[in-house]
Amino acid sequence: MPSANSATTLRLLTPSSATPTRLSPLSVVHAAAHAAAVAARDSKRLTLALEEGTYHLSRPWYNDSEREKDSRVADLLNDPAVERLEELIVSCENSYHRRYAPPLHSLPCAATLRLLELTRCNLEQPSPPGGAMSFPHLTDLTLRNCYFLEGHLQATIDAAPSLATLALANVHQRAPEPAGSTKKDFYDSDYYMLPLRVRCPTVTSLAVTQTYVDNEKELEASSSNGGIELDMPSLRFFRYYGFPIKLALTSPMPGLARVDLDVTARHQQARWGLKYEPPSRILANFSSTRALKLRIGCIEDLIAADEVPLTAFPNLKLLELDAKYQYMNSNTAVAMATLLRSCPVMSELRLRLNMRWDYHHERKYEDHVGGSFAEAMDRFESLGSMSSAHRDAVQIGGVSELPDAFTNNGAFSCLQRSLRKVTLQFKAKEANCFQAQLAKFLVENAMVLEEMHVDDGIRFWPDRLFHKLARWRADAFRRRNLQLPDTAAGFRVYQLPSTVVDPEQERSLYYSFD
Numbered sequence: 001m002p003s004a005n006s007a008t009t010l011r012l013l014t015p016s017s018a019t020p021t022r023l024s025p026l027s028v029v030h031a032a033a034h035a036a037a038v039a040a041r042d043s044k045r046l047t048l049a050l051e052e053g054t055y056h057l058s059r060p061w062y063n064d065s066e067r068e069k070d071s072r073v074a075d076l077l078n079d080p081a082v083e084r085l086e087e088l089i090v091s092c093e094n095s096y097h098r099r100y101a102p103p104l105h106s107l108p109c110a111a112t113l114r115l116l117e118l119t120r121c122n123l124e125q126p127s128p129p130g131g132a133m134s135f136p137h138l139t140d141l142t143l144r145n146c147y148f149l150e151g152h153l154q155a156t157i158d159a160a161p162s163l164a165t166l167a168l169a170n171v172h173q174r175a176p177e178p179a180g181s182t183k184k185d186f187y188d189s190d191y192y193m194l195p196l197r198v199r200c201p202t203v204t205s206l207a208v209t210q211t212y213v214d215n216e217k218e219l220e221a222s223s224s225n226g227g228i229e230l231d232m233p234s235l236r237f238f239r240y241y242g243f244p245i246k247l248a249l250t251s252p253m254p255g256l257a258r259v260d261l262d263v264t265a266r267h268q269q270a271r272w273g274l275k276y277e278p279p280s281r282i283l284a285n286f287s288s289t290r291a292l293k294l295r296i297g298c299i300e301d302l303i304a305a306d307e308v309p310l311t312a313f314p315n316l317k318l319l320e321l322d323a324k325y326q327y328m329n330s331n332t333a334v335a336m337a338t339l340l341r342s343c344p345v346m347s348e349l350r351l352r353l354n355m356r357w358d359y360h361h362e363r364k365y366e367d368h369v370g371g372s373f374a375e376a377m378d379r380f381e382s383l384g385s386m387s388s389a390h391r392d393a394v395q396i397g398g399v400s401e402l403p404d405a406f407t408n409n410g411a412f413s414c415l416q417r418s419l420r421k422v423t424l425q426f427k428a429k430e431a432n433c434f435q436a437q438l439a440k441f442l443v444e445n446a447m448v449l450e451e452m453h454v455d456d457g458i459r460f461w462p463d464r465l466f467h468k469l470a471r472w473r474a475d476a477f478r479r480r481n482l483q484l485p486d487t488a489a490g491f492r493v494y495q496l497p498s499t500v501v502d503p504e505q506e507r508s509l510y511y512s513f514d
Helices: 025-040 072-077 152-158 216-225 279-286 299-303 330-341 359-366 371-384 388-396 413-417 434-445 469-479
Strands: 007-012 045-050 087-092 115-119 140-144 147-149 165-169 172-174 196-199 205-210 228-231 237-242 247-249 258-262 291-298 318-325 348-355 421-425 451-455 492-495
Touching: 045 072, 140 152, 147 152, 152 196, 165 196, 196 205, 205 228, 247 279, 258 279, 279 291, 279 299, 291 299, 299 318, 299 330, 318 330, 330 413, 330 434, 348 434, 421 434, 434 451, 434 469
Parallel strands: 007 045, 045 087, 087 115, 115 140, 140 165, 147 172, 165 205, 196 228, 205 237, 228 247, 237 258, 258 291, 291 318, 318 348, 348 421, 421 451, 451 492
Antiparallel strands: none
């Protein structure tokens, strides 16, 4: 007998592949449902992985007659043995128009469910007379690649008055057919993904994935038709992964503690000139958050011309940024300076910066016989011929100051009072790169900085930042006749493991459709 907290996982196959051909398909169906119910008896968690033939009896694709439904799944979910389930997970194999439609209006376990997770399901079925959905104890709802009739998504959410965690990944919707329509089969072209409007007063954690919008007109129109609209006043955590589209909040979220945004432009068929929502406009919705993790295409996008200025984050304590920057672009320093000024009370900064591929930069190393490795060997031999004092000066030097654009427009509040920890990860293309200049600026100007964790991807020891940072900080304070603050007197530098992957090698990770 399974324990009260046990879980059951079942993979239901088509009758033709799971049973001997001499048995009647219907007898096999009921036998399989009964066996599954017995296996799931007293379980609190049931996971179903369904092949198409387990909920539709197989018929040739050219047969236009009404498809007969297989009752195995329905028999299983209606069995008294599983009516006390607390967690139900159903996933279907990918199918163009024969998706499983779970009976959400009549689930016997609806009164006890706390977690419901559906993948590639059809949730368009109309409510039967007197059969309104009700999930009084449901707290976690996950919907991946599910298909809805307009309004049914909101109805599903409204049926869960205790809902706290909601995850929506590439959900599809379609408008109702006009009265008298006889259309039965619907394809992806009949659905839209934007706009997406969701309302729930109880949700505290929301994750939205929008990585597959096949219609470019739909993507372009998102800036005018609403994109994603949220009405969730209790929200504390929000994660968005997908296209840089319009995000609108229709009510304040005073308790918002953490925001995770990955808005890298990733449209696999995008044409040049396709207009995405600028990051500065997306970020304006989340100015009250206390922690922000942001991944964008280029840091220069934060100050794109003719767009809204970057909002201030008066409560932000933790900022994590993953972005590229453009080679020899003056806006790189301006964007970074703007970001630092927007976070006046930030105490921890995590940066993952890598340079975008640039033709002129590559040519610079092509002109040097042997490339960057040969240049490093030349530096090694040159350092070996110097006196120890001269060599020390050369090793500690070699990194330029940031351009004046970085320090214009006043001081940085976070550097004066609050920034205590910095993590910097990148793959350096040269010793005097922007990231090295930024690291030098931070250790020289962050008054209460206590520790810096760094991985620059440099293999040539004399050029590595690890052994330069503390020296830069001490020299800068000495030049300005400043006393190291008590909180920063024990400044430490930590070498991070070399885990940074070249950005050009991880493009395949940008696409996720499930």
